[in-house]
Amino acid sequence: MKLAEDIFLSLQWEWPTTWKPSIFVRFFWCNLCCKWCDSLYAVNNPESIVDISLKEVVEQIRKLKCKHVVFTWWEPTLFEDTIAEIQFMLWDWYTYEIETNWSNPIKNTYQNINISPKLSNSWNKKYPFRALENIAFWRTEWSGVCFKFVAKDSKDFDEIKQFITENTIPESFVYIMPEWITNESQINKEVLSFCIDNEYRYCQRMHIILFGNKKWV
Numbered sequence: 001m002k003l004a005e006d007i008f009l010s011l012q013w014e015w016p017t018t019w020k021p022s023i024f025v026r027f028f029w030c031n032l033c034c035k036w037c038d039s040l041y042a043v044n045n046p047e048s049i050v051d052i053s054l055k056e057v058v059e060q061i062r063k064l065k066c067k068h069v070v071f072t073w074w075e076p077t078l079f080e081d082t083i084a085e086i087q088f089m090l091w092d093w094y095t096y097e098i099e100t101n102w103s104n105p106i107k108n109t110y111q112n113i114n115i116s117p118k119l120s121n122s123w124n125k126k127y128p129f130r131a132l133e134n135i136a137f138w139r140t141e142w143s144g145v146c147f148k149f150v151a152k153d154s155k156d157f158d159e160i161k162q163f164i165t166e167n168t169i170p171e172s173f174v175y176i177m178p179e180w181i182t183n184e185s186q187i188n189k190e191v192l193s194f195c196i197d198n199e200y201r202y203c204q205r206m207h208i209i210l211f212g213n214k215k216w217v
Helices: 054-063 076-090 154-166 189-198 206-211
Strands: 008-011 021-026 068-072 095-100 112-115 145-151 174-178
Touching: 021 054, 054 076, 068 076, 076 095, 145 154, 154 189, 174 189
Parallel strands: 021 068, 068 095, 095 112, 112 145, 145 174
Antiparallel strands: 008 021
8 A cells, every 4th residue: 555654653733632642644645636735745755655565554553552543644535445454453452533525435433533624725626525424423422523624714714604504513523723834824813713703613733833844743
């Protein structure tokens, strides 16, 4: 299989599990292309792509001595069969988290399902939302589901609210992340006010604030 980079251990810097020690497995391939994607370096620098066997993936995860695995960008739902094999080989010693754009059905079991629907500000065309087709109880608080929307200013807010209404997403599931990858961009008072007014959660990229736009942190 191909990964966008080496498997590494860090903290989760986004989502509800922020600050949780996690092993990151970043797959190489996506069915979308966002203008602000933070993994395009793998396309522009093919030497960064890691060609690795399933056995090697499992061995590297075990060596890192952490019990929480994050399957992440590019789009991990394109690799659900591979993820199922990884989970089977690791048995029940680990918990799992997936980060998805909601375009493909989720087949496996995850403690956290982090969904980032791509709106018009990503430059993607509108696409069907299918990730939760097999999860009938996802609107319950204990389902582990959350939604993150990337926003820059008021031009994005109406679209986000319309999306939330159309898909009957509980406000407590909603996280709003400031757009772009500079330290300054993550302190966005307009987005913060939008969150306060609508009871959404403000979600900064903590690794950007602490380290800047770097890999493997």
